[in-house]
Amino acid sequence: MAINLYYYASPATFYQLSGKLIPWFGWSAVILTAIGLYISFFMAPTDFQQGEAYRIIFIHVPAAWMSMFIYLVMAFWGAIGLAFKTRLSFMMSRALAPTGALFTFIALWTGALWGKPMWGAWWVWDARLTSELILLFLYIGIMALWAAIDDPQRGDRAGALLTLVGAINVPIIYFSVKWWNTLHQGASVSLTKAPSMAKIMLIGMLVMAIAAWLYTIAVALYRVRTLILERERNTDWVKALVEK
């Protein structure tokens, strides 16, 4: 059975579809988070080097993955929107940005919490930390641009262009920061983890990552619904929905 993408690209039909999908994604996110936290706190063994403090990676690593991945997904939707002029793609991009910024912030915050007992410092100008910080700046810049533009159509396309410029720049930023870091910080801490990780730790991390995914989808769909209602407030179907 082929799914008619054009059918679901219409905000009115997508509104109905997303309404049905949100509980599924939301509840599976809750359940998987519970399982993931159980694995990470009760089943995963204590690390012999890092003690109990290592357990923060079960939140830190999925958050860091999500922060980068959401940016790419935003750029993808922005590119689709610019290429096909689909309103819904821009709205998806807008709906994802706050969650991406949130995950970036969580990754930085948990990184600091982990760094204090491990490195003895809240903040180290490590390559990954620094690029994560710059990623947060990029998210903030895009959201500030959206906030400053009142006309939704102009805002959509301007934001998509900026997201694309950022997406081209992210790898360049990452490698330049990495190089800068190795040049300036010869003998400092290394983030490279122990080569082998206990299987149960990896499973816990993966479960948490999938939970983060599902949460992101649920929240983004919820936000998209709000955006659709706001944009389509003058159409008949929204009026009918309100009167119901």
Next chain:
Amino acid sequence: MLSFLFTVIRRDLMLAARRRGDWLTSQFFFVMVASMFPLGIGPDPVTLKLIGPGVVWVSALLASLLSLPRLLAEDYRDGSLEQMLLTPQPPVLLALGKSLAHWLIYGIPLLIISPILGIQFALPAEAIAVLMLSLLIGTPILSLLGSVGAALTLGLRGSGVLLTLLILPLYVPVLIFGAGAVDAAMAGTGAESHLSLLGAILVLTLLVAPWIAAAALKVSIE
């Protein structure tokens, strides 16, 4: 095609030449910001030498940012930008010409002033030469990337601060390789690799930025 490009550049140069006060503000800003650092940190030449390349480069970034609103905003306000976009000439050339003019007007003077700042920070002569070279390659990148930001924020409220927020993260690689080249020259490891990478970024930006700036111009003027 090329004559259009030259016309755009010549027009901007002429406008800048007739408004010299405007033009000088940005250069004085560059000198003043850099001069604040020794006052805040202390006159110890060893420390100054250490932070010098970074401070001069950060000041150059800020001075370039400060002059970005003049890249397009004035033409937007008096309507001439719209007229230029209405001509049958490709908007990409308009964006490219505007960025090149911005570099000639605001980038080149930074390059010429930088040796004075180098002396303030007790940099050796070879390091100053590398500083100028890195600014020569780096400042056009700043103008090109800046044209994207200037086009995106055209006519928005508080566009100055917004522009900083959008563009500064994108300037990071330029800052790293620019200041890194001078550091490497002083450490004796040779600045060539930094300068080559800076050149690579320049080529990439030259290929991509005018197209995106042209698209952003079309989005902003409708």
